[in-house]
Amino acid sequence: MLEPDGSTPRRATISDIAQRAGVSTSAVSYALNDKPGVSPRTREHILAIASELEFAPAAAARMLSQGRTDTVGLILRRDPRFLANESFFMELIAGLEIGLAEQRRGLLLQLAPDRAAESSMYRQWKAAQRVDAVLLVDFERDDPRVELVRRIGLPAVAIGDPSLTGGLTTAWTDDATGIRNAVRHLHGLGHRSVARVAGGPHFAHVHIRDEAFAAECARLELRHRIVHGDFGVTLAERHTHELLDDAESGYTAIVYDSGLTAVTGLKTARARGVHVPLDLSIIGWDDSLLTTVTDPPISVMSYDVVEYGDAAARLLHGLLGGTLPAAHLAGTPTLHERGTTGPVRSA
Amino acid sequence: MLEPDGSTPRRATISDIAQRAGVSTSAVSYALNDKPGVSPRTREHILAIASELEFAPAAAARMLSQGRTDTVGLILRRDPRFLANESFFMELIAGLEIGLAEQRRGLLLQLAPDRAAESSMYRQWKAAQRVDAVLLVDFERDDPRVELVRRIGLPAVAIGDPSLTGGLTTAWTDDATGIRNAVRHLHGLGHRSVARVAGGPHFAHVHIRDEAFAAECARLELRHRIVHGDFGVTLAERHTHELLDDAESGYTAIVYDSGLTAVTGLKTARARGVHVPLDLSIIGWDDSLLTTVTDPPISVMSYDVVEYGDAAARLLHGLLGGTLPAAHLAGTPTLHERGTTGPVRSA
DNA sequence: CGAGCCCACTTAAGCGCTTAAGTTGGCATG
DNA sequence: CATGCCAACTTAAGCGCTTAAGTGGGCTCG
Numbered sequence: 001m002l003e004p005d006g007s008t009p010r011r012a013t014i015s016d017i018a019q020r021a022g023v024s025t026s027a028v029s030y031a032l033n034d035k036p037g038v039s040p041r042t043r044e045h046i047l048a049i050a051s052e053l054e055f056a057p058a059a060a061a062r063m064l065s066q067g068r069t070d071t072v073g074l075i076l077r078r079d080p081r082f083l084a085n086e087s088f089f090m091e092l093i094a095g096l097e098i099g100l101a102e103q104r105r106g107l108l109l110q111l112a113p114d115r116a117a118e119s120s121m122y123r124q125w126k127a128a129q130r131v132d133a134v135l136l137v138d139f140e141r142d143d144p145r146v147e148l149v150r151r152i153g154l155p156a157v158a159i160g161d162p163s164l165t166g167g168l169t170t171a172w173t174d175d176a177t178g179i180r181n182a183v184r185h186l187h188g189l190g191h192r193s194v195a196r197v198a199g200g201p202h203f204a205h206v207h208i209r210d211e212a213f214a215a216e217c218a219r220l221e222l223r224h225r226i227v228h229g230d231f232g233v234t235l236a237e238r239h240t241h242e243l244l245d246d247a248e249s250g251y252t253a254i255v256y257d258s259g260l261t262a263v264t265g266l267k268t269a270r271a272r273g274v275h276v277p278l279d280l281s282i283i284g285w286d287d288s289l290l291t292t293v294t295d296p297p298i299s300v301m302s303y304d305v306v307e308y309g310d311a312a313a314r315l316l317h318g319l320l321g322g323t324l325p326a327a328h329l330a331g332t333p334t335l336h337e338r339g340t341t342g343p344v345r346s347a
Numbered sequence: 348m349l350e351p352d353g354s355t356p357r358r359a360t361i362s363d364i365a366q367r368a369g370v371s372t373s374a375v376s377y378a379l380n381d382k383p384g385v386s387p388r389t390r391e392h393i394l395a396i397a398s399e400l401e402f403a404p405a406a407a408a409r410m411l412s413q414g415r416t417d418t419v420g421l422i423l424r425r426d427p428r429f430l431a432n433e434s435f436f437m438e439l440i441a442g443l444e445i446g447l448a449e450q451r452r453g454l455l456l457q458l459a460p461d462r463a464a465e466s467s468m469y470r471q472w473k474a475a476q477r478v479d480a481v482l483l484v485d486f487e488r489d490d491p492r493v494e495l496v497r498r499i500g501l502p503a504v505a506i507g508d509p510s511l512t513g514g515l516t517t518a519w520t521d522d523a524t525g526i527r528n529a530v531r532h533l534h535g536l537g538h539r540s541v542a543r544v545a546g547g548p549h550f551a552h553v554h555i556r557d558e559a560f561a562a563e564c565a566r567l568e569l570r571h572r573i574v575h576g577d578f579g580v581t582l583a584e585r586h587t588h589e590l591l592d593d594a595e596s597g598y599t600a601i602v603y604d605s606g607l608t609a610v611t612g613l614k615t616a617r618a619r620g621v622h623v624p625l626d627l628s629i630i631g632w633d634d635s636l637l638t639t640v641t642d643p644p645i646s647v648m649s650y651d652v653v654e655y656g657d658a659a660a661r662l663l664h665g666l667l668g669g670t671l672p673a674a675h676l677a678g679t680p681t682l683h684e685r686g687t688t689g690p691v692r693s694a
Numbered sequence: 695c696g697a698g699c700c701c702a703c704t705t706a707a708g709c710g711c712t713t714a715a716g717t718t719g720g721c722a723t724g
Numbered sequence: 725c726a727t728g729c730c731a732a733c734t735t736a737a738g739c740g741c742t743t744a745a746g747t748g749g750g751c752t753c754g
Contacts, residue, residue, distance in 0.1 A: 111444040
């Protein structure tokens with residue numbers, strides 16, 4: 001493909017095709033886009049030449065004249081150093097890619113250090129028409145992005161609970177039902193005093209799990225308690241100690257809000273000589289290698305995140321196709337029982 | 348920002364600015380791009396109007412007339428389901444983003460199911476001028492992508508060992524020196540019989556580590572052996588058993604090629620009643636949560652992957668700026684000693 | 695004091711597509 | 725056999741920028 005002089009050849013344009021085929025560029029355009037206006041014979045001829053030249057329409061030219069980019073944006077507002085700790089994002093991205101690939105759309109990825117940077121990036125993308133739509137993750141309560149994308153007219157698909165996405169097209173997982181099932185399961189095993197080590201309460205999903213957890217415990221008349229941390233190791237450890245110190249309450253099960261905190265809880269309990277699961281049952285959240293390599297492996301509430309991403313991509317396709325915004329349930333976390341849950345040791 | 352009728356306002360173009368400022372569009376263009384041709388007074392005036400209108404140049408128009416997209420592409424040829432297992436990629440992406448953000452470039456991310464799909468995506472990107480350059484990861488020996496990007500004239504930065512990237516601009520980490528140091532460290536601890544549980548031998552970095560490992564062991568007159576797997580749990584377990592079964596060789600240390608395999612090795616040894624690190628020292632590769640949550644935490648060879656990505660982004664900037672291709676050392680894996688390495692138990 | 699020069703602009707062309715609005719020539723129709 | 729119509733095209737305009745090539749007026753300088 002190199003020219004005699006060693007330079008890269010000029011890429012083919014529709015004009016080149018037109019010239020070779022002896023037609024106008026518009027005929028070529030019609031043929032390539034499968035639109036009426038050319039005879040089957042001519043169309044085939046044009047298509048043949050196009051493929052011979054390995055033609056692909058210049059993305060920029062298409063964008064400019066069509067006003068669409070076939071690209072969607074995703075901004076992750078996370079510390080780059082900790083991003084990799086959450087396999088959730090990588091799985092979500094994987095799922096998104098699967099869905100987007102089918103739609104022949106690309107994914108423009110960006111990290112933002114803070115909320116201001118994130119917002120200005122959305123504005124920027126909108127103003128520069130860099131993306132056709134965006135995906136919103138990591139919802140918080142009263143998330144300002146809902147209002148923002150609406151105001152600037154940037155199509156968006158939210159990945160989070162519908163109660164917080166303000167009517168945007170939403171892909172969600174039913175965490176409330178999930179945690180209710182977790183509580184019920186523990187209740188069934190004989191646990192009567194359970195705790196929850198939660199993430200930051202400003203996160204929407206944390207709040208939702210809080211409410212459902214408390215409600216279900218109350219319904220089943222379980223003694224219960226929730227402590228809020230930040231998904232980090234330090235607080236998870238401290239909170240686990242706190243709960244285990246509380247002999248009066250005698251918690252026999254703890255539900256953690258992530259895989260990492262659950263692992264931390266397991267180690268902490270172990271270090272105190274508390275046997276898991278005989279003395280204490282532990283349930284984590286979200287499946288990952290982390291929770292499977294411990295000894296014993298940790299029982300977790302989880303759902304298929306890759307599929308979740310795929311579902312979001314489909315919703316996005318619908319949205320851009322004109323479907324009206326709606327929430328779409330993409331899964332309910334299910335208990336994957338492994339080695340850290342069991343019946344209460346008979347007193 | 349909504350019009351009275353509820354529709355989104357038309358975004359501002361340079362014509363709008365030109366009109367308001369009472370100048371031509373070219374004057375606006377010169378002003379916005381900081382080029383000569385407008386007086387400071389006019390420039391300021393134009394800039395003021397632009398910011399008032401929240402103007403951002405249409406990316407597509409820019410691309411079309413400039414022939415550049417300010418976007419770089421990254422294709423990951425990995426099974427979406429397993430992608431998240433390697434925190435490496437997420438960290439690398441994080442690093443890339445840091446570097447790219449400074450250059451005001453975006454990252455177009457794509458997953459590919461196989462090599463054919465990957466190759467055709469590069470061609471596609473090149474033909475459609477979707478990206479200015481690409482980043483190449485996961486190098487294999489005789490990697491066909493080196494030839495491909497050269498032939499189609501797609502600027503590329505390779506992330507891998509220079510011996511395999513065929514003269515492309517390359518960011519690399521010195522795995523050979525890394526593993527030599529690991530071997531030396533073990534030797535210093537008194538180990539005289541060491542093994543290596545490696546990943547798939549078609550991977551470039553695996554091969555490089557193999558060679559350096561063998562050479563260093565030979566130099567230090569250590570009994571040694573390498574077994575090749577696939578970075579997966581099943582083979583890692585089998586191989587660990589195999590090595591520990593080999594009483595004659597009496598391996599007292601095993602170096603694994605990843606975090607996951609090291610964790611697997613630790614579990615396997617434990618299950619056999621082999622004490623780590625008293626009976627067996629274990630070294631993993633690449634830092635991740637996985638290796639820190641085990642008990643004991645695993646000693647690993649690692650380097651700063653985020654920085655690695657950042658370095659790659661910088662190289663890319665240079666490449667697009669006309670710097671000649673060169674290899675750039677971005678780090679040497681260093682031993683992070685934690686709980687799985689120790690002196691040989693005196694016999 | 696006129697020639698020439700340069701600064702600060704404008705005009706116009708072009709990037710590679712899409713698409714609305716012509717323009718044919720062939721055919722059926724009354 | 726003139727009329728009209730439709731399929732199969734072409735022409736031309738436009739998307740929103742960049743930039744090479746003008747243009748005119750104020751200035752310097754001999």
